Amino acid sequence: MKVRLPLSALVAGERTLDEAARHYAFRVLRLTDGDPFVAFDPDRALEASGTVLESTQGRVKLEPPHEALIRAAREILWVQGGAKGEKMDAVVRDATELGATGFCGARTERSLLKLDGKKAEERRSRWERIAREAARQSGRGDGVTVLPWMGWQDALAAAPPGAARFCAWEGATTPLGPLLQPALLTNCPLAFAAGPEGGLTEGEAADAEAAGWTLVSLGVFLLRTETVAAAVLGAVRVFTPL
Amino acid sequence: MKVRLPLSALVAGERTLDEAARHYAFRVLRLTDGDPFVAFDPDRALEASGTVLESTQGRVKLEPPHEALIRAAREILWVQGGAKGEKMDAVVRDATELGATGFCGARTERSLLKLDGKKAEERRSRWERIAREAARQSGRGDGVTVLPWMGWQDALAAAPPGAARFCAWEGATTPLGPLLQPALLTNCPLAFAAGPEGGLTEGEAADAEAAGWTLVSLGVFLLRTETVAAAVLGAVRVFTPL
Structure with missing residues (x-):
C-alpha cells in the first residue's frame, strides 16, 4: 500500500505543505523527491495521488482528487x-x-x-x-x-x-x-x-x-x-x- | 456478583490465607469478618463458597468445592x-x-x-x-x-x-x-x-x-x-x- 498523507482542501496541482504536513511527510513517512503517495482528506472522504517534487521546499504535486476508495460501508x-x-x-x-x-x-x-x-x-x-x-x-x-x-x-x-x-x-x-x-x-x-x-x-x-x-x-x-x-x-x- | 478470590488447592474447611491472598482479600477486595466470597482456582476450574472468619488472622472458611459455573464453552x-x-x-x-x-x-x-x-x-x-x-x-x-x-x-x-x-x-x-x-x-x-x-x-x-x-x-x-x-x-x- 502507498503511504498515506492526511491533507485538507485537496485540489489538483502543485502546493507547498505547511509545517505539520512537512514534518509528517518527510520526517515520519520519510518521503523523498520523486516518491509517490496518496493524499487523503478523511473529513470529506477524498483522495488524490501525489508526488514529492522538492522535499526541502515542501513542494508536492497532486492529481485531481476522487472519492476515497476505502471507507466505511455503513453508518x-x-x-x-x-x-x-x-x-x-x-x-x-x-x-x-x-x-x-x-x-x-x-x-x-x-x-x-x-x-x-x-x-x-x-x-x-x-x-x-x-x-x-x-x-x-x-x-x-x-x-x-x-x-x-x-x-x-x-x-x-x-x-x-x-x-x-x-x-x-x-x-x-x-x-x-x-x-x-x-x-x-x-x-x-x-x-x-x-x-x-x-x-x-x-x-x-x-x-x-x-x-x-x-x-x-x-x-x-x-x-x-x-x-x-x-x-x-x-x-x-x-x-x-x- | 460476589467478590471472587483466586486460591489454589481448594478444600472444604477452615484455612489461613498466605500473605498474597490476605493482601488481595482484605486490602484490595476489602472483605471484612463475616463477608461471603467465592474462592476459585482458575487452573482447575473449581469454585467454593467462602466466608471470612477473622480478617486480622487471615482465617477463612470454605464450603466443598464444585466445578466452576462460569467457564469457557469451547476450546x-x-x-x-x-x-x-x-x-x-x-x-x-x-x-x-x-x-x-x-x-x-x-x-x-x-x-x-x-x-x-x-x-x-x-x-x-x-x-x-x-x-x-x-x-x-x-x-x-x-x-x-x-x-x-x-x-x-x-x-x-x-x-x-x-x-x-x-x-x-x-x-x-x-x-x-x-x-x-x-x-x-x-x-x-x-x-x-x-x-x-x-x-x-x-x-x-x-x-x-x-x-x-x-x-x-x-x-x-x-x-x-x-x-x-x-x-x-x-x-x-x-x-x-x-
Whole structure:
C-alpha cells in the first residue's frame, strides 16, 4: 500500500505543505523527491495521488482528487459512557479502525470522567486527532465524526435515523448476536452504547429502552468497558458480508 | 456478583490465607469478618463458597468445592506473533476476557519481540499472571493455558485436535465470517493466529496453509496487531449461540 498523507482542501496541482504536513511527510513517512503517495482528506472522504517534487521546499504535486476508495460501508455510531484515564482514547482508536463513523462520549451517573465546557471541548479535539490518526493508520479514506461530550439521554437521541440500536448492559439477558445478524444483512445504520467502568444504572438502562434501544448481553464473562467496542465492532466487521 | 478470590488447592474447611491472598482479600477486595466470597482456582476450574472468619488472622472458611459455573464453552487457542512493548499483555488480557482457553506467543520473521530461554520463561510467567488476573476480573472460573514461547511452525502445530483453524493475513481475500459461522454452530475447538506489527511473510502464510489453517481477511481496513484478538474473539463471542 502507498503511504498515506492526511491533507485538507485537496485540489489538483502543485502546493507547498505547511509545517505539520512537512514534518509528517518527510520526517515520519520519510518521503523523498520523486516518491509517490496518496493524499487523503478523511473529513470529506477524498483522495488524490501525489508526488514529492522538492522535499526541502515542501513542494508536492497532486492529481485531481476522487472519492476515497476505502471507507466505511455503513453508518455506525458508538456511544461510550465516560471512562477514566486513557480508556476513551483506546475506544476511539479501536472504533475507528473497526469501522465506526461516529463516536460520542457520554456523561453517565457512574462516569468517573468529569468534563466541563472547556475541558469537554479540549477532550473532543483530542478524540478527533486520535480518530484521524487511527483512520490514517488503518488506511481508511473517510473520517469519524466525534460528537460533543453530552449527557446520556442526549447521546441516546444521537443515533442515526433508522439505526438498529443496541445498548450493552450487564443486567440484560437477550444476547446481541441473533438481533444483530438480520441488521447486518441490510445496509441500515447501527448504533451501539456501552456504560463506563461501573456500568449503567437501572435508570439509564430504562432510558435506553424508552429511547428505542434494545438492552443486550455480551455473554457470561464481564468485559472491561474498554474492550466492549472492539468486541462488538469486531463482530460487526467479521460478519458483515463483503 | 460476589467478590471472587483466586486460591489454589481448594478444600472444604477452615484455612489461613498466605500473605498474597490476605493482601488481595482484605486490602484490595476489602472483605471484612463475616463477608461471603467465592474462592476459585482458575487452573482447575473449581469454585467454593467462602466466608471470612477473622480478617486480622487471615482465617477463612470454605464450603466443598464444585466445578466452576462460569467457564469457557469451547476450546479456543489464540496464536499471536510476537509484538513489541505492552501489546502482548493487552492481547492476553483481551483474549482471556473474551473466552480463549489457550494463548501462544510465537516467534515470526518480523517479530520485534525477541526472547531467549530465560527471558522467554519470565515472559510466559508474566502472561500467566495477566491471564489469571483477567480471568478473575471477568468472573471466569477457568483459566487460560499459556504455552511456552515458540517458533511459528510449532505454534501452528499447537492447535487443538479437530480445531477449525484461521490465520488472519493481510494478503488473504477470503473473509472470515462465512467460514467461521458454521464452526460456531458446533462445539468444535477453534484456533486463530495473527502476525506481529509487520505482518506475516508470504512464507509464513504458506506454512499456515500447509498446516491446515485457512488464511482469512478481516476486511479492507488494516487492524493494528493488538486489535485483532479482541475483534475476532468478540465476533466468536457475539455470534456463539448461548
